[in-house]
Amino acid sequence: MILDATAGNRTMWRTKNDPRIIYIDIERRLEIKPTIFADSRQMPFKDKTFDTIFFDPPHIWNDRGSYYIYPDAKSFQAKWQGYGKIPRYYGGDKYLTKSQLIGYIYLTAKELHRILKDDGLLWLKWNETKISIERILALFEDWIELLRIYVKSPTQTAGKHQTYWICLAKKPLKHKQSTLSTFNLNH
Ligand SMILES: C[S@@+](CC[C@H](N)C(=O)[O-])C[C@H]1O[C@@H](n2cnc3c(N)ncnc32)[C@H](O)[C@@H]1O
DSSP states (O other), X not given: OEEETTOTTOTTOSSSOOTTEXXXXXXXXXXXXXXXXXXXXXOSOOTTOEEEEEEOOOOOOSOTTOSOBOOOTTSHHHHHHTOTTOOBOOOTTSOSSHHHHHHHHHHHHHHHHHHEEEEEEEEEEEETTSSOHHHHHTTOXXXXXXXXXXXXXXXXXXXXXXXXXXXXXXXXXXXXXHHHHHHHHTO
């Protein structure tokens, strides 16, 4: 089973509705409704449910003026991606400050760790419009980076700011290990 934890209007997907993917988003006004409206910081799934998770969080904050960016249907980007008139929504209005956005990503990383299988993969998308990739990866303290893809396509990046797809795997949780050693000490 696959999760898209922040699906938006699914503009990144070439296959727009795959029965193996559960699409989550918190934004009620989306044109393409998610499978479930939910907050990615606390999702209604059991531990270790998913094999693969995609996480494409907002990259900017306090961007209330541009709720939607409607691609020009004639533009190279719209044609190439076959978007037609589906608007893109990137969630720049969801968090008012940098620390709110960072807190959101930190808590979602913890929740994704809970619901991903131990041998599962997390694909994180990030654009360095405002925050560097190293600052964001520091929030993924329970994860190891397996590989990093530097996106060069002008259709998937924002101007001169680098976009990445990062593939992460789970580290075992430290607090579970310390609980175990406490137990051993008592014997
Ligand atoms: C960069 S956009 C995702 C774009 C999407 N991948 C696409 O292809 O169109 C970020 C999304 O995160 C969603 N989001 C922000 N906070 C959220 C939360 N707490 N829970 C779930 N989704 C959230 C926003 O509503 C927005 O749709």
